[in-house]
Amino acid sequence: MAKDKDRGLNKGLTSYGDSAFSLFLRKAFIKGMGYSDDALDRPIVGIVDTFSAYNACHANVPDLVEAVKRGVMLAGALPVPFPTISIHESFAYPTSMFTRNLMSMDTEEMIRAQPMDAVVLIGGCDKTVPAQLMGAASANVPAIQLVTGPMMTGSHRGERVGACTDCRRFWGRYRAGEIDDQEIADVNNQLVPGAGTCGVMGTASTMALVTEALGMMAPGGATPPAVSADRRRIAETTGALAVNMAAQDLTPDKIMTQKAFENALTVLLATGGSTNGIVHLAAIAGRAGFELDLDAFDKLGRDVPVLVDLKPSGQNYMEDLHRAGGLPTILRELKDHLHLDCLTVTGRTLGENIEAAPGGWEQSIVSPIGKPLFPEGGMAVLRGNLAPGGAIVKQSAASPHLMTHRGRAIVFSSIADMGARVDDPDLDVTEDDILVLQNAGPKGAPGMPEAGYMPIPKKIAAKGIKDMVRISDARMSGTASGTIVLHVTPESAEGGPLALVRTGDMISLDVPNRSLTLEVSDAELAERKKAFTPPVHEGSDRGYKKLYMDTVTQADTGCDFDFLIPEKPARVPGA
Ligand code: FES
Numbered sequence: 001m002a003k004d005k006d007r008g009l010n011k012g013l014t015s016y017g018d019s020a021f022s023l024f025l026r027k028a029f030i031k032g033m034g035y036s037d038d039a040l041d042r043p044i045v046g047i048v049d050t051f052s053a054y055n056a057c058h059a060n061v062p063d064l065v066e067a068v069k070r071g072v073m074l075a076g077a078l079p080v081p082f083p084t085i086s087i088h089e090s091f092a093y094p095t096s097m098f099t100r101n102l103m104s105m106d107t108e109e110m111i112r113a114q115p116m117d118a119v120v121l122i123g124g125c126d127k128t129v130p131a132q133l134m135g136a137a138s139a140n141v142p143a144i145q146l147v148t149g150p151m152m153t154g155s156h157r158g159e160r161v162g163a164c165t166d167c168r169r170f171w172g173r174y175r176a177g178e179i180d181d182q183e184i185a186d187v188n189n190q191l192v193p194g195a196g197t198c199g200v201m202g203t204a205s206t207m208a209l210v211t212e213a214l215g216m217m218a219p220g221g222a223t224p225p226a227v228s229a230d231r232r233r234i235a236e237t238t239g240a241l242a243v244n245m246a247a248q249d250l251t252p253d254k255i256m257t258q259k260a261f262e263n264a265l266t267v268l269l270a271t272g273g274s275t276n277g278i279v280h281l282a283a284i285a286g287r288a289g290f291e292l293d294l295d296a297f298d299k300l301g302r303d304v305p306v307l308v309d310l311k312p313s314g315q316n317y318m319e320d321l322h323r324a325g326g327l328p329t330i331l332r333e334l335k336d337h338l339h340l341d342c343l344t345v346t347g348r349t350l351g352e353n354i355e356a357a358p359g360g361w362e363q364s365i366v367s368p369i370g371k372p373l374f375p376e377g378g379m380a381v382l383r384g385n386l387a388p389g390g391a392i393v394k395q396s397a398a399s400p401h402l403m404t405h406r407g408r409a410i411v412f413s414s415i416a417d418m419g420a421r422v423d424d425p426d427l428d429v430t431e432d433d434i435l436v437l438q439n440a441g442p443k444g445a446p447g448m449p450e451a452g453y454m455p456i457p458k459k460i461a462a463k464g465i466k467d468m469v470r471i472s473d474a475r476m477s478g479t480a481s482g483t484i485v486l487h488v489t490p491e492s493a494e495g496g497p498l499a500l501v502r503t504g505d506m507i508s509l510d511v512p513n514r515s516l517t518l519e520v521s522d523a524e525l526a527e528r529k530k531a532f533t534p535p536v537h538e539g540s541d542r543g544y545k546k547l548y549m550d551t552v553t554q555a556d557t558g559c560d561f562d563f564l565i566p567e568k569p570a571r572v573p574g575a
Contacts, residue, residue, distance in 0.1 A: 008044050008078075011115035026115075035078075042078040045242045046116035048107065050128055052086035057125035057204065058148050059195035060226045067232040068120050068146065071239025077117070077246065079239065084110055087127045089477075097475065098447030100127040101552070101561050102544060104287075107135030116141060117246035120238055124148030124196070124226075126203035126478075129211060130280035136216075137252050137287035138564065142245035144345045145217045146238045147208045149226035150318035151196030156187045162199035163191050164479040165311040168453065176461040196226025199318045200311040202478035206273035207280060212327045213267035215255045215344035219353040223322035230322070241345050248347055256288045259339035261572040263350065265297055266337050269377025270330060272306040272313030272396040274478020275486055278379060279448075283558025291568040294381045294390045294556055298514060300573050301377025304337055306396045307367045312481035313396040314373055316365055324365035328357035333369045382485060384516040385525075386471070386497050386507065389489030389556050395511055397481035399467040403511040405483070407434040407469060409518075411503045414439045414535070415451050423458040431460050434469045434507050438499055439535050441473030441491025442552045442559045446537055446545075452476035452486040469509055471516070473498055473555075485509065485516060487555035493534050494554070500528040 009030070013022040027040060047068050051061035065081050072079035085103040087096050111119050119139075121132035124147045136143035153162040161170075166187075174184045197204035208222035218237045224230035244250075261281065268277045282292040307330060310316050321329075331338065331354050340351030348356070367373050378396040395403065410433045412418035418437055421427055429435075435454050442448045452474035456465060470484045473491035490496035497518060501507070506519040518525075540549045551561040 007117055008042065009040055009115050011117070012113065039078050042076065043117040043243060043246045044078050044080055044115055045072045045239065045246065046111065046114060046119040047079055047081040048119060048121045048132065049081045049083050050086040050122055052088070054091040055086045055088040055125060056192060056195060057088060057197045058086055060148055060231070061122055063232060064122055064146060064148065064235045067235035068122070068239040071236035072243055074236075075240040075243035077243040080116065082110060082114060087131070088125050089127075094445060095447035095449045096127040097449070097559060098548060100131045101548070101564070103128065103131035104134035105564070107132050108138045111135065111139040111141050111143070118142035118144070118242040120242050121145045122148065124204055126207070126276065129204070129207040130284060133211065133216065133284045134287045134560070137256055137284060140251050140253055142242070142250050143216070143252050144238055144242050144245060145211050146235055147197070147204070147211070147217070147222065149196050149224050149228070149231045150199045150205060151192060151194055152225055152227060152319055153199055153317050154190035154193035156190045160317070161187065161190055162317050164198050164202060164477060165200045165481070167191050168477075168480055172456070172461065172466070175455065175458060176464070194227060198479055200479050201272055201274065201308065201313065203274040203276040205310070205318050206268065206271065206277040206478055209271055209327055209330070210264040210267050210273065210277060210281065213331070214260050214264040215342055215350060216252070218345065219357060220326050220328060223318055223326035225319050225322060244347060245345060250345065250347060253288065255343055255345065256284070257342060258290055258570050258572050258574070260342045261285045261288070261290055263338050263342060265300060265573055266304050266334060267327070267330065269301045269304040269379065270306060270334055271308045272310070272374065272378035275379060275392050275394050276475055276478055278392060279475065279487065279555055279558055282556065283560045285572055286558050286560050286565045286568070289566050289568060290570050290572045292556070292558070293571040293574055296571070296573040298381035301379060304334070304377045305369070305372030306374035306376075306378050307333055307369065307372055309365050309367065309373055312479055313378060320365050324363035325358065325360060328354055329360055329363070329366045332360055333366060380511055380514060382511070382514050382516040384518075386501070386516045386518040387488045388497070389554060391488045391516055392486050393484065393511055394476070394481070398483040398511070402467060402469050402483035402509075404509065405434070405469050406506060406508045407432050409434050409436045409501050409503055409505045409507050411436045411438065411501050415445065415449065418454060422455055425459055427457055429457050429460065431463070431465045431468055434471060434509070436498070436501050436507070437470070437472035437474060438492040438501070441488070441493055442554060443549060444473060444491050444493030444535060446549060448475050448555065448559060450475050450477045452484050453480040453482065471498075471507065489554045489556050491554060495529065495532050495534065497525060499532055500525050502528070
């Protein structure tokens with residue numbers, strides 16, 4: 001029997017009214033797997049196995065589980081893999097965001113329900129890492145994140161390609177008639193050449209980097225490609241670190257502090273990271289007891305420039321960032337903007353981890369802080385009568401000539417309406433207009449789909465126009481680019497001002513001054529509001545969908561379920 005009543009197999013005994021019998025029964029059953037008493041007396045490290053045959057981003061999870069197990073056993077503990085939900089972006093109906101909170105609840109409850117002294121979270125595809133960190137923050141058992149790692153790039157007719165910025169670029173060219181059916185079929189074979197997460201600065205790469213900056217990942221763990229030996233070595237190290245964390249009772253609340261979240265936000269800005277990153281960090285911070293202050297985040301972005309030359313803000317891929325030294329190369333440049341005294345999964349501070357990392361070398365992926373790729377942070381927060389609760393624009397991936405723009409609104413009332421009309425040759429639209437999409441927010445769609453990257457109407461695209469101002473309450477893939485205003489809060493399905501926009505209204509976007517204005521009088525908006533009715537979604541009266549519709553919060557608080565968020569004692573940034 002384990003000696004410490006709160007460790008190993010003794011933890012969280014199933015309730016039979018007789019704790020000694022509960023332990024006896026538990027040991028009898030697990031011995032059915034062939035374990036010895038020696039093995040069962042060790043500290044236990046749970047390993048969250050998110051392999052799914054639907055999820056190519058997690059195709060290497062079985063290999064990583066083996067490598068983590070090796071690390072755990074070399075450090076003298078017992079590894080116990082167990083499954084949870086796995087979510088892939090393209091295999092989640094209606095959206096992956098809809099199921100993220102379900103995965104976070106699964107993760108939290110399985111960590112809580114099963115005996116483990118520490119847990120290794122293996123995630124990778126966009127929603128999985130935030131879901132796991134949300135669950136881990138709530139369970140507050142020592143936890144360390146391992147990601148599956150980015151995929152390698154493919155090659156199409158001599159050109160390097162990778163999901164999914166190039167997916168969108170080639171699809172845009174196909175829509176504009178620049179490439180034919182054969183070429184679009186050919187490139188489809190090359191965009192995802194193997195296991196791993198999207199190889200650009202999309203949401204998966206963003207979340208990997210901010211998680212390492214947050215202190216929840218082994219140093220250097222964000223960038224090794226999924227199929228590399230480095231990735232397996234990081235997995236082994238992660239297993240060993242988990243054992244150490246169990247011994248020190250290094251729980252998430254000791255690592256995910258207010259200052260640590262500020263570090264993560266700084267890295268989000270400096271990497272030109274995905275706009276989804278701000279929603280997920282708000283949700284993780286919420287679970288840890290912090291509320292994200294969007295205006296303070298915007299202020300931070302005035303001082304933290306974009307340093308990383310990866311698509312879609314730049315030109316390269318994650319494998320290039322790995323060769324350039326990964327996150328430590330970025331952190332070295334950002335030192336003056338970081339809280340170096342934050343504790344990490346190594347038991348050392350972020351500053352000590354940076355010192356211990358291999359020294360820098362000449363490379364062209366991470367710019368020196370004095371010579372940035374973009375002078376401000378990747379994202380800006382907009383306010384105005386169209387977005388009283390805020391909206392986000394990824395300014396580093398927008399068109400400079402559209403950053404200040406006034407145009408006529410062309411309104412689509414839903415994603416279906418947009419699909420039906422956007423390519424209609426009779427649609428009255430010019431490239432100077434502003435496309436507006438309603439009912440694509442957390443409740444509107446539902447599930448806040450990545451529909452904010454609205455297609456340029458075919459007749460405009462055919463003229464060679466690649467960008468227009470687009471505004472919605474939706475999200476956008478981190479792999480996309482354009483002058484696209486997202487996460488308008490409150491969303492239109494909640495009766496926000498976005499719901500009141502009519503085709504022909506004038507809208508002003510002023511990114512330098514952070515404003516988004518609907519040029520319609522308050523009196524007229526009040527009149528329109530009287531006619532507002534929220535959309536009704538079939539199936540919302542039962543099951544998970546009912547739970548989602550009844551309790552999901554708005555984008556500025558991370559689209560978490562309201563009952564999962566504890567009291568909020570502090571705001572981040574602001575440490
Ligand atoms: Fe999984 Fe892009 S679809 S990371």
